[in-house]
Amino acid sequence: MILKIFRHRELYLMLLPAVVLVFIFWYVPILGWIIAFVNYKPGISLSSAEWVGFQQFKSFFTQSSDYIYLLRNTLAINIGTLISNLFTAFVFAILLNEIRLRFFGRFIQTVTFFPFFISWVIIYSLSNALFAPSSGAINEMLVEWGILNEGINLLGDPQYSWGLMIALNAWKHLGYNSVIFIASIVSIPSDYYEAAEIDGANRFQKIWHITIPALIPTLIVLLILNSGWILNSNFEQFYLFTNGTNWEKIEVLDMYIYKYGLKLLNFPYATAVGIMKTFISLALIIVVNEISKRATGKAVF
Amino acid sequence: MKERSVGGTIFDSFNYLFMLVILVLMLIPFVYIISYSLSTPSMMKGGLILFPKGFTLDSYKKAFDDPAVLSGVFISVARTIIGPAAMLLFTSMAAYVLTRAELIGVKFFRKFFVFTLYFSSGMIPMYLLMGYLNLTGTFLVYILPAVISVFNMVLIKTYIEALPRELEEAAVMDGANHFLLFFKIIFPLCMPVFAAVVLFDSVNQWNSFIDTQIYNTMSPNLYTLQYVLYNTLNQINSLEQLKVQGQTEIGALTPQTFKMAITVITVLPIACVYPFLQRYFIKGLLVGSIKG
Numbered sequence: 001m002i003l004k005i006f007r008h009r010e011l012y013l014m015l016l017p018a019v020v021l022v023f024i025f026w027y028v029p030i031l032g033w034i035i036a037f038v039n040y041k042p043g044i045s046l047s048s049a050e051w052v053g054f055q056q057f058k059s060f061f062t063q064s065s066d067y068i069y070l071l072r073n074t075l076a077i078n079i080g081t082l083i084s085n086l087f088t089a090f091v092f093a094i095l096l097n098e099i100r101l102r103f104f105g106r107f108i109q110t111v112t113f114f115p116f117f118i119s120w121v122i123i124y125s126l127s128n129a130l131f132a133p134s135s136g137a138i139n140e141m142l143v144e145w146g147i148l149n150e151g152i153n154l155l156g157d158p159q160y161s162w163g164l165m166i167a168l169n170a171w172k173h174l175g176y177n178s179v180i181f182i183a184s185i186v187s188i189p190s191d192y193y194e195a196a197e198i199d200g201a202n203r204f205q206k207i208w209h210i211t212i213p214a215l216i217p218t219l220i221v222l223l224i225l226n227s228g229w230i231l232n233s234n235f236e237q238f239y240l241f242t243n244g245t246n247w248e249k250i251e252v253l254d255m256y257i258y259k260y261g262l263k264l265l266n267f268p269y270a271t272a273v274g275i276m277k278t279f280i281s282l283a284l285i286i287v288v289n290e291i292s293k294r295a296t297g298k299a300v301f
Numbered sequence: 302m303k304e305r306s307v308g309g310t311i312f313d314s315f316n317y318l319f320m321l322v323i324l325v326l327m328l329i330p331f332v333y334i335i336s337y338s339l340s341t342p343s344m345m346k347g348g349l350i351l352f353p354k355g356f357t358l359d360s361y362k363k364a365f366d367d368p369a370v371l372s373g374v375f376i377s378v379a380r381t382i383i384g385p386a387a388m389l390l391f392t393s394m395a396a397y398v399l400t401r402a403e404l405i406g407v408k409f410f411r412k413f414f415v416f417t418l419y420f421s422s423g424m425i426p427m428y429l430l431m432g433y434l435n436l437t438g439t440f441l442v443y444i445l446p447a448v449i450s451v452f453n454m455v456l457i458k459t460y461i462e463a464l465p466r467e468l469e470e471a472a473v474m475d476g477a478n479h480f481l482l483f484f485k486i487i488f489p490l491c492m493p494v495f496a497a498v499v500l501f502d503s504v505n506q507w508n509s510f511i512d513t514q515i516y517n518t519m520s521p522n523l524y525t526l527q528y529v530l531y532n533t534l535n536q537i538n539s540l541e542q543l544k545v546q547g548q549t550e551i552g553a554l555t556p557q558t559f560k561m562a563i564t565v566i567t568v569l570p571i572a573c574v575y576p577f578l579q580r581y582f583i584k585g586l587l588v589g590s591i592k593g
Contacts, residue, residue, distance in 0.1 A: 032426030274423030
């Protein structure tokens with residue numbers, strides 16, 4: 001065996017950088033979880049910190065009621081995003097398939113796919129340009145036409161936060177999410193449609209009885225698999241759109257961890273919240289993977 | 302030509318109308334900022350515009366005279382070139398090794414990598430680690446954590462496994478070692494998958510914003526273009542605030558066109574590589590869905 005390992009030394013050498021880097025940047029920080037269990041403060045050494053056990057974990061639920069609004073915001077926005085993303089892509093793919101002009105359909109697909117590749121900072125900039133209360137183009141236009149007396153503060157008013165986050169996500173991901181549905185539609189055998197035509201089915205009947213049923217399994221698989229990630233938010237998005245006036249409806253777990261860790265420098269508490277989030281997420285992923293395996297025979301692992 | 306019913310025609314009309322609405326929703330934001338960035342500030346009266354008013358390139362000249370913007374472009378370009386190059390070299394080497402079923406421990410190494418796709422330590426331990434390694438406030442903080450992309454590793458591994466084995470057997474007969482075998486035989490064959498992963502990695506590097514915010518806020522010389530844009534937006538928003546409160550006359554400063562210009566400059570590289578991105582991405586997604 002040693003001989004065999006020696007014979008493959010070049011292969012191990014080629015693997016070495018990857019192993020070292022993954023170890024340092026993924027496994028070593030997991031050791032850093034220990035600070036969630038000690039009374040660690042910046043400036044003192046870890047070894048002299050006092051062991052406090054699960055105190056930080058408990059205080060998330062007992063010290064304040066923050067967890068109520070955090071879980072509410074995180075779940076509302078992420079579940080809303082998941083459903084709206086899939087639903088819009090589903091409908092869009094079906095309607096796009098009915099476009100007879102080939103080049104027009106392709107053009108639409110090209111345009112809708114583009115926002116997937118732009119950064120959240122750009123989307124933040126675009127949102128500012130269009131929706132800012134006093135200088136945003138849409139508000140200026142509506143005020144000028146006399147439809148509104150003063151601009152709607154979409155970016156700052158908490159009552160719009162959930163809707164805005166969900167809508168921006170749908171806008172960014174419409175093209176991307178629809179690709180997989182379009183591929184499923186293309187793979188429907190054309191004799192199904194031909195047989196339906198012979199039976200005298202019109203277009204609505206073909207959509208209703210052939211296209212939609214053929215897409216439902218894809219929809220269910222995507223819904224199940226993606227629901228494992230509902231505690232994880234895109235941090236860049238929430239960092240950019242959370243502000244002093246809308247935070248009560250937009251602050252999510254990841255933002256809270258950032259605030260307590262890097263702004264208030266309470267590392268043990270922020271790490272403890274992060275650990276709980278990681279474990280609940282992992283459990284969710286395993287559960288939905290199992291459900292998906294049983295229900296549809298498709299699974300990630 | 303198929304016969305068309307009245308219902309079908311009405312449906313078609315509504316469908317085309319619907320698609321036009323989608324087009325408008327997707328394109329208007331971009332058309333608006335491009336037009337705004339090319340307009341003369343004093344001619345802007347507010348509201349949505351679709352064409353520049355008083356065409357001028359002044360705001361772009363101003364942007365490229367700004368040392369912060371220039372430095373941002375430099376840092377963003379640097380990380381967009383160095384990051385994907387390093388990623389490709391080390392990730393593809395590891396992917397190749399993982400395809401060698403005869404290697405002792407290869408199953409362990411596969412699990413070792415794939416585990417990281419589902420489990421991460423979180424922001425705070427990562428932040429402390431970067432501080433501990435003295436990477437905070439350095440350019441390397443953009444590069445090192447991204448050298449190994451396990452997701453890309455899986456893609457490349459799958460691609461190599463699909464290559465015909467006869468090609469390498471000939472090379473092994475000639476006594477080539479694994480370095481030579483990989484770089485001379487396998488590497489050139491993998492160009493299609495390499496092009497795809499490098500393209501997406503470049504887009505990710507170009508678009509990254511939050512790593513600057515977390516690790517490098519104290520080092521303005523390391524601000525990426527995305528971060529410079531973010532700072533500009535915030536400064537202008539606070540000026541706006543003062544204007545609303547009647548504390549300052551913003552007319553002279555009028556950086557609205559300036560922020561639009563920086564936004565356009567930040568999107569432009571993505572728009573330029575977009576045709577390639579779309580082609581590779583749709584192909585990649587379809588391959589993934591067939592396998593799934």
